[in-house]
Amino acid sequence: PTATWAHGLHADAEADADQAARRSAHSAREQQRARELAAVAAALAAAQGRRRALLSEAERLAGDRARVRLLQSEDEAATRAAEVSGVLDEVARRVEVHTQAADEVSRARWRLAEAGLPTGETAEQLASTSNLARERIGRLEGLRVTADEVAEDGRIATHAAASGASAARELVTVRRALLQFPARREQAAAAVARGRAAATRLPVAQVELSALRQAAADEAVLARLTLEAADLRDELLLAREKAVSLRDKAADVREARLDDVRFELASMLVDGDPCAVCGSTFHPDPSEVRGERVTRDDEDAARGHADAAQSEVEALGGRLAAVESELASVRSRLGVLAGAALQVELARCSGEVTELEAQVAGLPEAEANEAELAAELEALDKRLAALEGRIADQERIEAEATRRAAQRRVALDAALAGEPDLDTAIATATTAVDTAERVLSAERAAQQAEQELADARSRAAASVRKAGFAGADQALAALRTPDWRAEAGRALRADADARAANAAALADPEVQVPLEPAADVITAGELLAAADDRLRADDAALSAAQSRTAALQVLVPQLLRALDDLGPLVERAGAARALADLCGGAGTNQLRMTLSSFVLAARLEEVARAASVRLLRMTQGRYTLLHTDGAAKGGARSGLGLLARDSWTGQDRETSTLSGGETFLASLALALGLTDVVVAESGGARIEALFVDEGFGTLDEDTLDEVMDVLDGLREGGRVVGLVSHVAELRARIPAQVHVRKTRTGSDVVLLGC
Numbered sequence: 001p002t003a004t005w006a007h008g009l010h011a012d013a014e015a016d017a018d019q020a021a022r023r024s025a026h027s028a029r030e031q032q033r034a035r036e037l038a039a040v041a042a043a044l045a046a047a048q049g050r051r052r053a054l055l056s057e058a059e060r061l062a063g064d065r066a067r068v069r070l071l072q073s074e075d076e077a078a079t080r081a082a083e084v085s086g087v088l089d090e091v092a093r094r095v096e097v098h099t100q101a102a103d104e105v106s107r108a109r110w111r112l113a114e115a116g117l118p119t120g121e122t123a124e125q126l127a128s129t130s131n132l133a134r135e136r137i138g139r140l141e142g143l144r145v146t147a148d149e150v151a152e153d154g155r156i157a158t159h160a161a162a163s164g165a166s167a168a169r170e171l172v173t174v175r176r177a178l179l180q181f182p183a184r185r186e187q188a189a190a191a192v193a194r195g196r197a198a199a200t201r202l203p204v205a206q207v208e209l210s211a212l213r214q215a216a217a218d219e220a221v222l223a224r225l226t227l228e229a230a231d232l233r234d235e236l237l238l239a240r241e242k243a244v245s246l247r248d249k250a251a252d253v254r255e256a257r258l259d260d261v262r263f264e265l266a267s268m269l270v271d272g273d274p275c276a277v278c279g280s281t282f283h284p285d286p287s288e289v290r291g292e293r294v295t296r297d298d299e300d301a302a303r304g305h306a307d308a309a310q311s312e313v314e315a316l317g318g319r320l321a322a323v324e325s326e327l328a329s330v331r332s333r334l335g336v337l338a339g340a341a342l343q344v345e346l347a348r349c350s351g352e353v354t355e356l357e358a359q360v361a362g363l364p365e366a367e368a369n370e371a372e373l374a375a376e377l378e379a380l381d382k383r384l385a386a387l388e389g390r391i392a393d394q395e396r397i398e399a400e401a402t403r404r405a406a407q408r409r410v411a412l413d414a415a416l417a418g419e420p421d422l423d424t425a426i427a428t429a430t431t432a433v434d435t436a437e438r439v440l441s442a443e444r445a446a447q448q449a450e451q452e453l454a455d456a457r458s459r460a461a462a463s464v465r466k467a468g469f470a471g472a473d474q475a476l477a478a479l480r481t482p483d484w485r486a487e488a489g490r491a492l493r494a495d496a497d498a499r500a501a502n503a504a505a506l507a508d509p510e511v512q513v514p515l516e517p518a519a520d521v522i523t524a525g526e527l528l529a530a531a532d533d534r535l536r537a538d539d540a541a542l543s544a545a546q547s548r549t550a551a552l553q554v555l556v557p558q559l560l561r562a563l564d565d566l567g568p569l570v571e572r573a574g575a576a577r578a579l580a581d582l583c584g585g586a587g588t589n590q591l592r593m594t595l596s597s598f599v600l601a602a603r604l605e606e607v608a609r610a611a612s613v614r615l616l617r618m619t620q621g622r623y624t625l626l627h628t629d630g631a632a633k634g635g636a637r638s639g640l641g642l643l644a645r646d647s648w649t650g651q652d653r654e655t656s657t658l659s660g661g662e663t664f665l666a667s668l669a670l671a672l673g674l675t676d677v678v679v680a681e682s683g684g685a686r687i688e689a690l691f692v693d694e695g696f697g698t699l700d701e702d703t704l705d706e707v708m709d710v711l712d713g714l715r716e717g718g719r720v721v722g723l724v725s726h727v728a729e730l731r732a733r734i735p736a737q738v739h740v741r742k743t744r745t746g747s748d749v750v751l752l753g754c
Contacts, residue, residue, distance in 0.1 A: 009552060009556075010549070010552045010553070010556055013545065013548045013549040013552050014549055016545045016548075016549075017542070017545035017546050017548075017549050020538065020541045020542040020545045020546075021542055023538045023541070023542075024535070024538040024539055024541075024542045026538075027531070027534045027535040027538045027539075028535055030531050030534070030535075031528070031531040031532060031534075031535045033531075034527045034528040034530075034531040035528055035531075037527065037528075038525055038527070038528040041523075041525075050505075050510075050511050051506075051511040051512075055506070057498070057502050058502050058503075058506065064495065068491075068492065068495050071488055071491060071492065072492060074480075074488070075485060075488045075489065075492065078479065078480035078484070078485055078488075079485070080468055082479070082480075082485070084463045084464055084466075087456070087459055087463045087464075088464075088479070090456050090459075091453075091456045091457055093456075094449070094452050094453040094456040094457075095453060097449045097452070097453075098446070098449040098450055098452075098453045100449075101442065101445045101446035101448075101449040101450075102446055104442040104445065104446070105439070105442040105443055105446050107442075108435070108438045108439040108441075108442045109439055111435050111438070111439075126436045126439055126440055127436070127440065129432065129436050130432070130433050130436040130437055130440075134433055149404075150405050150409050153401045153402070153404045153405035154401070154405055156397065156398075156401040157397075157398045157401035157402045157405065160394045160395075160397040160398035160401065161394070161398050163390070163394045164390075164391050164394035164395055164398065167387050167390045167391045167394065168391055170383075170387055171384070171387040171388065171391065174380055174383050174384050174387065175384070177380055178377075178380055178381075178384070181373070181376075181377055181380070184373060185370075185373050185377075188366065188369050188370040188373055189370060191362070191366035191369070192363065192366045192367055192370055194359055194366075195359050195360060195362060195363030195366050195367075196363065198355075198356040198359035198360050198363075199360045199363065201356055202353070202356040202357065202360055205349065205352050205353045205356055206353055208349050209346075209349045209350055209353050212345060212346040212349050213346065215346075216343070216346055221330050222327065222330045222331065225323055225326055225327040225330060226327065228323050229320065229323045229324055229327060232316060232319055232320040232323060233320060235316055236313065236316040236317060236320055239309065239312050239313045239316050240313050242309050242312075243306065243309035243310050243312070243313050246302070246305045246306040246309045247306045247309075247310075249302055249305075249306070250299075250302040250303050250305070250306040253298055253299050253302040254299055254302075254303075257295075257296070257298070257299050583595040593629060597640055600640060601627060601629055601640060603677070604627050604640060604642075605627040606677050607670060607673045607674050607677050608625040608626060608627045608642065608670075608673070609673075610672075610673035610674075610676040610677055611625050611666075611669040611670045611672065611673030611674075612624035612625050612669070612673075613673075614668075614669045614672050614673065614710050615665060615666060615669035617706060617709070617710055618665045618668070618669065618703065618706045618707050618710055619662070619665060619703070619706070620706065621647060622646060622647055622648055623644050623645065623646060623647070623662065623665075623666070624644075624645045624647070625642055625643070625644060625645075625666065625669070625670070626642070626643045626644075626645055626652060627641070627642060627643075628641040628642065628643050629641065642655050643655070644657075644658055644662075644666065661700070661703060665703065665707065668692065668707065671692075672690075672710075675690065688720060689720040689721075689722065690720070690721050690722070691721075691722040691723075691724065692711070692721070692722070692723050692724070693724040704727075708733045711723070736752070737751075737752040738750075738751055738752075739751075739752065
C-alpha cells in the first residue's frame with residue numbers, strides 16, 4: 001500500500017506542474033500589455049506636469065516685472081552716487097574733525113576753573129596769565145635750597161626724637177631687669193644647693209633601690225616556684241596513679257599468663273601418665289580455666305611499662321624536692337616588705353633616684369647659670385649708664401634742629417603765599433601755564449578745521465550737481481555698498497536669463513500637449529501591479545510544483561528501498577525491546593525486578609547470612625534475617641526485600657513489625673554483616689575502626705549486654721570500636737571514654753582511661 005500511494009503522489013505532482021506552467025505563461029503576456037500602457041500614461045503625465053510648471057513660472061516672472069524695474073532704477077542711481085562718494089566722504093571727515101576741535105576747545109575752557117583761572121578770558125588775557133605763571137615758577141625754583149634745608153632739619157629732629165624714645169624704652173627694660181635680678185640670683189643659688197645635696201644623697205638611695213629590686217625579683221621567683229611546685233605535685237599524683245594502674249595491669253597480665261599456662265598443662269594431662277610438674281599419675285582436679293592468650297613478651301612489656309611509670313614517679317619526686325628546697329631558700333631571703341607594700345616602696349625609691357640623678361646632672365648647668373647672672377648684672381649696670389647719656393644727647397640734637405627749621409621757614413612761607421609747600425606751589429603755577437596753553441592751542445586748531453570744512457563743502461556741491469543730483473543729501477540717499485550693487489546686478493541678470501529660458505521651454509514641441517484630460521497614471525500603475533502580483537504568484541506555484549516533482553522523483557525510489565530493508569530490523573528491534581523490558585522490570589517480568597536489583601539480591605543474601613550470625617547472639621537466638629524476592633505490595637519493584645524469621649513463633653515477619661530496639665539490633669547486625677562481606681570480597685583487607693552512633697537507649701539491660709558482647713568480640717585483633725551515646729549504663733562497659741561538656745565559653749573534652 002505504501003508503494004502504490006507513493007506512485008500516485010508522483011503522478012499528481014507532474015499534473016500540477018503542467019497546469020502551473022500554462023497559468024504562468026498567460027500571466028506573463030498580460031504583464032507585458034500592462035507595462036506598455038503604464039509607460040504611455042507616465043510619459044503623458046510628465047509632459048503635462050512640465051507645461052503646467054513653465055506656465056506658472058511665466059506668470060511669476062510677469063508679476064515681478066515692477067519690482068525688477070524699481071531695482072534697475074535704484075542700481076543706476078547708486079552707480080552715479082558712487083562717482084561722487086569720494087568728495088562726500090571728504091566732507092563727512094572734515095565735519096567730524098571740526099566737531100572734535102570744537103569739543104576740545106570746550107574741554108580746555110572747562111579745565112580753567114580747575115586751575116583757578118577765569119573761564120571767560122580772551123586769548124590775549126590767557127597769554128598774559130601764562131607768562132605771569134612762568135615768572136612765578138622761576139622765583140619758586142630759587143627757593144629750592146631753603147626748602148631742602150628746612151626738610152633736612154625736620155628729618156634730623158625726627159630721627160633724634162625717635163632715637164631718644166628708643167633709648168628710653170630700652171632704659172625701662174634695663175631697670176625692670178635690675179628689679180627682677182635679686183629673685184633670679186636667689187633661685188640660681190637654691191638650684192646649686194639642691195644639686196649639691198642630691199649628689200650627697202644619690203649613692204645611698206641607689207643602694208636602697210638595688211635592695212628593693214632584688215626583693216621584687218625574689219618575690220617573682222617565689223611565685224613561679226610556688227606554681228611549679230603545685231604543678232609537680234599534680235604530675236606526681238597522676239604519675240603515682242598511673243604507676244599503680246600499670247602495676248595492677250602487669251599483675252593481671254601475669255595472672256592471665258599463669259592461667260593460660262595452667263590450662264595448657266591441664267590440657268596435656270592424661271590419666272596414668274605422670275604430670276610434667278609434680279610427676280603424679282593421678283589427676284583428680286585439672287584446671288578448666290582458660291586464660292587470655294598472653295605470651296612472655298606481653299608479660300615483659302607490661303612489667304616494663306610498670307617499671308617505667310615507677311621511674312617517672314621517682315624522677316618527679318626528685319624534681320619536687322629540688323623546687324621545694326629552692327622555695328625555702330627564697331622565702332628565707334625575703335624581708336618584712338612583700339606584695340603591694342614592696343611595690344609601693346620600690347616605686348617611691350625608684351622615683352627618688354630618678355629625681356636625684358636629674359638634680360645631679362643639672363648641677364653644672366646651675367653653677368654656670370649662677371656665674372652668668374653675676375656677669376649679666378655687671379653688663380646691665382654699664383648699659384644703664386650708656387642709655388642715660390644717649391637720651392641726653394638726642395634731646396639736645398632735636399632742640400637745635402627744631403630751632404633752625406623754624407627760622408628758615410619764616411622766609412619760605414612768605415614766598416609760598418599760602419601754599420603748604422614749595423612743590424605744591426610750583427605744581428599750581430605749572431598747571432596754570434599748561435591749562436592756558438592748551439586752550440590757546442585748541443582754539444587755533446578749531447579755526448583751521450572750520451576753514452577746511454568750508455572748502456570741502458564747496459567742492460562737494462559742484463561734483464553733486466555735475467552727477468545729476470539736486471543736492472548732497474540726494475546723493476547720500478542713493479549711495480549703496482559695493483556688495484549691494486554686485487547683488488543687484490546678479491539679480492537683474494538672473495531675471496533676464498529666466499525670462500529667456502521660460503520662453504524657449506514653452507516653444508519646445510514636447511510640451512505642446514493638452515492639459516485636459518489629465519493622464520491616468522494611477523490606474524495604469526494599479527493594473528501593472530496586479531499583473532506583476534499574478535505573475536509572481538503563478539511563478540511561485542510553478543517553482544513549488546517543479547520542486548515537489550523533482551523531490552518525489554528522488555524520494556519514491558529511496559522509500560521503496562527503505563521498505564525492503566526495514567522488515568528484518570523490525571523483527572530484531574522487537575526482540576531487543578522485550579529483553580530491555582525484562583532487564584528493566586517491565587514486560588513479562590512479573591516481579592518488576594531490574595537487572596541491577598537481581599545482581600544486588602545475590603550480595604544481599606550473603607550480607608543477610610553474615611548478619612544473622614550476630615543477630616542470633618544479640619537476640620538470644622530468636623531472630624535471623626532472610627532475603628526475599630517476592631512480589632512487593634502495591635505493584636512496587638521487588639528483589640531487595642528482607643524478612644525477620646522469629647524462631648520462637650516459627651514465622652517470618654516483615655522488618656517493619658519489629659520494635660524500636662529490635663530494629664536497631666537488626667540494623668547493627670546488617671552493618672556488621674556488610675563489613676564482614678566487604679572484608680571477604682576485598683582480599684582480606686581489614687577495617688580497623690567501626691563507629692556506632694546512638695540507638696542504645698531503645699535496648700533493655702539484657703539485650704544491651706548481648707550487644708556489648710558482640711561489639712567486644714569485634715575488638716579482637718586490635719580493631720577499634722567507637723560508640724556515640726548518652727546512655728549512662730554504657731559508661732561501666734566502655735574502658736576508654738571521651739566526654740564532651742558544654743559550657744558558656746565553649747565545649748571542652750575530658751579523656752578517661754585513654
